[in-house]
Amino acid sequence: MKPLQGKLALITGSGRGIGKAIALKLASQGCDIVVNYFRRREAAEQTAEALRELGVKVDLIKANVGDSSKIAEMFDTITESHGYLDIFISNAASGVGRPIMEIDEKAWDWTMGINAKALLLCAQRAAGLMEGRNGKIVSISSLGSKFVWPTYAAVGVSKAALEAVTRYLAIEFCPKGIAVNAVSASAVDTEALKFYIREGLVKDVKQTTPVGRMVTPEDVANVVAFLCSEEAYMIRGQTIIVDGGTCVAPWSSVVEKGEA
Numbered sequence: 001m002k003p004l005q006g007k008l009a010l011i012t013g014s015g016r017g018i019g020k021a022i023a024l025k026l027a028s029q030g031c032d033i034v035v036n037y038f039r040r041r042e043a044a045e046q047t048a049e050a051l052r053e054l055g056v057k058v059d060l061i062k063a064n065v066g067d068s069s070k071i072a073e074m075f076d077t078i079t080e081s082h083g084y085l086d087i088f089i090s091n092a093a094s095g096v097g098r099p100i101m102e103i104d105e106k107a108w109d110w111t112m113g114i115n116a117k118a119l120l121l122c123a124q125r126a127a128g129l130m131e132g133r134n135g136k137i138v139s140i141s142s143l144g145s146k147f148v149w150p151t152y153a154a155v156g157v158s159k160a161a162l163e164a165v166t167r168y169l170a171i172e173f174c175p176k177g178i179a180v181n182a183v184s185a186s187a188v189d190t191e192a193l194k195f196y197i198r199e200g201l202v203k204d205v206k207q208t209t210p211v212g213r214m215v216t217p218e219d220v221a222n223v224v225a226f227l228c229s230e231e232a233y234m235i236r237g238q239t240i241i242v243d244g245g246t247c248v249a250p251w252s253s254v255v256e257k258g259e260a
């Protein structure tokens, strides 16, 4: 029997990118999947097909996680169709890439709503479905929560908030038997990079990562899957960094790289 056989996971923004890799990893361990998407239905349907080929059950739910009424509808649907949930991954993200003097209220609220508030609202509903099931919640963060990049202010602040919400959830959900943690990554080559970060970043990242290559969506998914396992039971409220050593060696462009 596979380790997550009979479990159900909701992964926001899992039609593509890192969310898709997480969905595939959990499904490879036998987990049934609820794919949430917002705009890209075709990508989500392709992901659902790939998941079904792994032999698991798949639901597809369109919902903008920046809208509390859509979050409520998404959880109402899961409540009606399943009545339980074992794993919730807060992966969906969006944001406005602007210098700080150009961030207006709308841009701030949009970014904070999708990236930070959604974790709170989804976790509140997920907890109700996880009663007595040893639930797991993992949020996906980025190094912008601690480090500064050009035009990344709104997203970086939203990720700092996400990590703080993760810590509070972790402690308040201990009595509910729900383990809550975050996984943070350095740059991963998905479509998100096109929006936020300057050209040439991929080359720069390879040069400054001690391991000698960029983090992949699968690297992130592997750590998420570990946090969803019982082996990670005593890890609570942590942000696990997946960055090939970048954070601990910011001078690494001048040191020897790995062979990867």
Ligand SMILES: NC(=O)c1ccc[n+]([C@@H]2O[C@H](COP(=O)([O-])OP(=O)(O)OC[C@H]3O[C@@H](n4cnc5c(N)ncnc54)[C@H](OP(=O)(O)O)[C@@H]3O)[C@@H](O)[C@H]2O)c1
Pocket (backbone or CB within 6 Å): 012, 013, 014, 015, 016, 017, 018, 019, 036, 037, 038, 039, 040, 041, 043, 044, 063, 064, 065, 066, 090, 091, 092, 093, 094, 114, 140, 141, 142, 143, 184, 185, 186, 187, 188, 189, 190, 191, 192, 193
């Ligand atoms: N790529 C990186 O360098 C990197 C590094 C560290 C952390 N991360 C984090 O990893 C996570 C995934 O990033 P990614 O690189 O895979 O991003 P991506 O390729 O841009 O994909 C974003 C995903 O989020 C979904 N999404 C966006 N707005 C949404 C909304 N309002 N409601 C529901 N879903 C929404 C998208 O769904 P649709 O396509 O259906 O609209 C898509 O599935 C994010 O939390 C991101 O901050 C990324």
